[in-house]
Amino acid sequence: MTAYVLHLAILAGIYIILTVSINLIIGYAGQVSLGHAAFYGIGAYASALVSLHWHFPFPAAALTAMLVAGLCGLALGLPTLRLKEDYLAIVTLGFGVIVDLVFLNLEFTGGPDGLPGIPPPSFWGIDFRPPWLYLILVVVTVILVLIFTYRLVDSYHGRALRAIRDHEITAQVMGINTPAYKVVVFTLAAALAGLAGSLYAHYITFINPETFGLHTSILILAMVVLGGMGSIAGSVLGAVILTILPEMLRQAHAYQELIYGGLLMLLLIWRPEGLLGRGKLSLKFLKRES
Amino acid sequence: MLEVNGLSKSFGGVQALTDVSFAVAAGEIVGLIGPNGAGKTTCFNLINGLLPPSAGEIRLGSTEMVGLPPYRRARLGLARTFQNIQLFGGMTVLENVLTGYHLHQQVGVFAALLPLPMVSRARAENRRLALEFLELVGLGGKEDEPAEALAYGDQRRLEIARALAQQPQFLLMDEPAAGLNPRETEDLMALMEKLLPLGITLLVIEHDMTLVMGLCHRIVVLDHGEVIAAGAPRDIRRDPRVIEAYLGREEDEP
Ligand SMILES: Nc1ncnc2c1ncn2[C@@H]1O[C@H](COP(=O)(O)OP(=O)(O)OP(=O)(O)O)[C@@H](O)[C@H]1O
Ligand SMILES: [Mg+2]
Numbered sequence: 001m002t003a004y005v006l007h008l009a010i011l012a013g014i015y016i017i018l019t020v021s022i023n024l025i026i027g028y029a030g031q032v033s034l035g036h037a038a039f040y041g042i043g044a045y046a047s048a049l050v051s052l053h054w055h056f057p058f059p060a061a062a063l064t065a066m067l068v069a070g071l072c073g074l075a076l077g078l079p080t081l082r083l084k085e086d087y088l089a090i091v092t093l094g095f096g097v098i099v100d101l102v103f104l105n106l107e108f109t110g111g112p113d114g115l116p117g118i119p120p121p122s123f124w125g126i127d128f129r130p131p132w133l134y135l136i137l138v139v140v141t142v143i144l145v146l147i148f149t150y151r152l153v154d155s156y157h158g159r160a161l162r163a164i165r166d167h168e169i170t171a172q173v174m175g176i177n178t179p180a181y182k183v184v185v186f187t188l189a190a191a192l193a194g195l196a197g198s199l200y201a202h203y204i205t206f207i208n209p210e211t212f213g214l215h216t217s218i219l220i221l222a223m224v225v226l227g228g229m230g231s232i233a234g235s236v237l238g239a240v241i242l243t244i245l246p247e248m249l250r251q252a253h254a255y256q257e258l259i260y261g262g263l264l265m266l267l268l269i270w271r272p273e274g275l276l277g278r279g280k281l282s283l284k285f286l287k288r289e290s
Numbered sequence: 291m292l293e294v295n296g297l298s299k300s301f302g303g304v305q306a307l308t309d310v311s312f313a314v315a316a317g318e319i320v321g322l323i324g325p326n327g328a329g330k331t332t333c334f335n336l337i338n339g340l341l342p343p344s345a346g347e348i349r350l351g352s353t354e355m356v357g358l359p360p361y362r363r364a365r366l367g368l369a370r371t372f373q374n375i376q377l378f379g380g381m382t383v384l385e386n387v388l389t390g391y392h393l394h395q396q397v398g399v400f401a402a403l404l405p406l407p408m409v410s411r412a413r414a415e416n417r418r419l420a421l422e423f424l425e426l427v428g429l430g431g432k433e434d435e436p437a438e439a440l441a442y443g444d445q446r447r448l449e450i451a452r453a454l455a456q457q458p459q460f461l462l463m464d465e466p467a468a469g470l471n472p473r474e475t476e477d478l479m480a481l482m483e484k485l486l487p488l489g490i491t492l493l494v495i496e497h498d499m500t501l502v503m504g505l506c507h508r509i510v511v512l513d514h515g516e517v518i519a520a521g522a523p524r525d526i527r528r529d530p531r532v533i534e535a536y537l538g539r540e541e542d543e544p
Contacts, residue, residue: 148403155402155409156388156395159381163389166378173338175364175393175456230380 006131008243010203013138014196015239017145019223020232021192026221027229028153029185030165031081032089035096036193036220041212042099043069043194044201045109048118051202058121058128058202065198066191073190074183081182096217103209114208118201134203141199145192150232152188161185162230222264228274237275291315292337292368292460292493297346299332299515306332307515310346314460319482319492321502321523324512325535330495331373333512334462337493338370339363350460365393367459371449371466373495377437383448384433387420390455420455427451427481443474450481460491467498479505503527511535 022036043065050056050064080091103109110116121128121137128134152158163171164178172178201207219242227238245263249256268274297310307329314320322330335341337348339360348355350366358366369390378386395402397412424430427447432440440448446466453461466482467475479501482492496502502509502523509526511519513535519526526532 151403151405156392156397157399157402159385159389160392162380162385163378163392166380167376169340169360170372170376170378171389172360173340173364173370174389174452175361176389177361179359 003131006135008247010131010135010138012240012243013135013142014199014203015220015223015243016142016236017196017199018193018220019227019235019239020145020149021189021196022220023224023229023232023235024149024152024161024185024189024192027224027231027235028158028161028165029182030161030168031182031186032085033092033186033189034089034221035092035094035099035214035217036189037212037214037216038096038099039069039073039190039193040197040200040216040220041103041207041209042072042190043197044207044212045103045115045197046194047198048115048201048207049108051119052115052117057123058198059123061202062195062198065194065201067194069194069197070187070191073187076190077183077186081186082179093214096214100209100213103212110208112208114206114210115201116206118205118207120205121202138199138203141195145195146232146236149192153232157181165230225274226264226267228276231274231276234274234276291349291351292491293347293349294333294337295347295349297333297336297348298344299329299336299341300344305515307336307343307512310512310515310517312510312517312520314491314493316459316489316491317486318507319486319494319505321506321509322493322495322512323497323502323509328512329515330512331464332515334370334464334493334495337363337462338368364456364458368462369453369456369458369460370462371446371453371464373464373468375442375445375449377445377448377452379436379438381437382433383424383429383435383437383440384417384420386437386448386452387423387433387455388416390423390452391416391420393456420451423451423454424448426454426484428477443470446470446474446478447481454485454488454490458490460493461485463492463494463496465495465497467496467501475501 018036018040022033025031025033046068047061047065051061056064076095080088083091104112126133128137153161160171160176160181163174163176164181168178223238223242224235226242227236228234246256246260249259252259291313293313295311297307299307310333322333324330332341336343339355339358343356350368353366355363355366378389395412397409402409421433424433427450429444429447429451432444437445437448450466467478470478475498482505485492494506506523508521509523510517511526511532518531518535519529
């Protein structure tokens with residue numbers, strides 16, 4: 001039982017990093033991303049590969065994961081963040097699908113079988129194999145990520161991001177370099193998702209493409225929306241609830257998905273801004289401006 | 291000196307501006323007037339960089355601004371308020387004004403993320419300055435209210451405070467008196483007069499003739515996208531082409 005609780009706590013921690021990072025994009029900068037799990041996957045694979053082939057120690061592997069995922073975020077963000085929201089939605093969605101296909105078809109990512117035998121972290125003389133030690137590693141990482149994002153959104157950069165969300169053109173007129181802010185925040189969020197991927201890969205020690213598909217992108221999105229856009233505490237809450245809730249509904253077997261979906265819908269009807277959020281999910285991109 | 295030269299803009303088939311030229315010297319209040327659809331807002335959008343001109347030059351001092359994105363023009367000392375108010379709705383009144391300070395952050399890009407004493411000092415200083423501007427426009431005491439909750443007239447004031455926080459050399463105001471009652475318009479005129487001594491030059495679009503005639507040193511009149519007159523208020527008032535443009539031309543009617 002405790003092993004199971006530890007397992008859920010570790011997963012919740014990983015999801016907190018994913019949710020907080022995508023919140024920077026959609027909750028603060030007001031952009032859309034429907035392919036966040038791709039960066040999670042890129043981080044997981046990058047971290048696993050450098051550990052397996054080049055025996056990188058965990059901290060170096062995690063940094064590599066952030067770097068590679070961040071560079072992919074930069075490469076995607078540079079040409080696309082000038083696009084209107086509706087195109088951005090399609091591009092990020094497509095990116096998620098393509099990355100998933102790449103994992104599935106490349107030889108060095110192990111194809112559909114994925115990569116087994118990823119070494120658990122062991123550094124500074126500590127072997128992090130016992131789940132409670134791994135949990136400590138995750139908690140410390142989550143705290144660092146939370147401190148960083150909190151300081152970011154609380155700084156004048158955070159205000160610039162919210163200005164872009166509220167009124168991009170006016171933000172430009174105020175002297176905010178909106179293209180640069182959007183690209184940087186997209187890159188940062190991708191790097192953080194890569195970090196989450198690294199934590200996942202070295203915990204489960206086996207990864208395959210299934211984990212990083214569209215359904216995971218949607219789950220992360222649901223966590224942000226449930227917890228509340230533009231609220232870091234909300235992201236934490238959303239991630240924890242949606243990690244635990246499906247497990248609690250497991251006894252209901254066949255009705256699990258039904259109850260899960262129904263609860264989410266009820267909650268968002270009752271509180272469209274999410275539990276702790278300040279703004280609603282932007283569906284601007286569904287409306288065509290003339 | 292803000293100078294536009296031979297400015298033209300067409301939207302598909304609509305010729306919104308044709309060969310518009312005028313200049314605004316530092317320390318002036320210049321009015322840009324004209325009937326509805328004359329192209330006034332379009333002219334601001336071109337000066338601001340929200341739209342590219344079809345032809346022409348826009349110079350601020352010695353810098354050619356055509357081709358620069360709006361945020362670069364803001365750094366050159368250009369600020370703006372909008373005909374249809376455009377506040378940051380998800381922020382408080384104070385935060386809206388602080389956004390105007392984005393250009394003048396004394397703290398570096400990375401230093402801003404660190405818990406340094408200089409960061410909290412800069413923060414306190416910015417807050418103090420922002421509160422001063424709120425006081426100046428008559429919004430003292432409302433700093434913590436959500437911007438969206440303000441009354442219409444107060445939203446106009448807030449937009450001005452936010453633009454002032456940019457500490458601009460040139461402020462473009464698009465119909466600042468629109469929707470204000472006579473009392474509020476008087477307050478606005480008093481406020482605009484206070485801006486000149488702060489070193490801010492004003493280019494104002496306005497339909498309210500009391501304000502235009504009472505405040506502006508010079509007036510530029512647009513009609514159908516062309517400058518039809520420019521000069522001192524008392525000359526503009528008597529100009530037959532201006533009177534015709536405002537009262538309508540019989541030969542225009544079908
Ligand atoms: N983005 C745009 N696309 C197409 N046409 C436009 C656009 N902006 C303005 N126009 C057209 O250009 C002309 C001038 O419009 P503009 O808004 O500049 O007028 P204005 O002088 O500000 O009028 P008002 O006093 O009503 O604000 C109008 O015919 C308008 O329909
Ligand atoms: Mg107009």
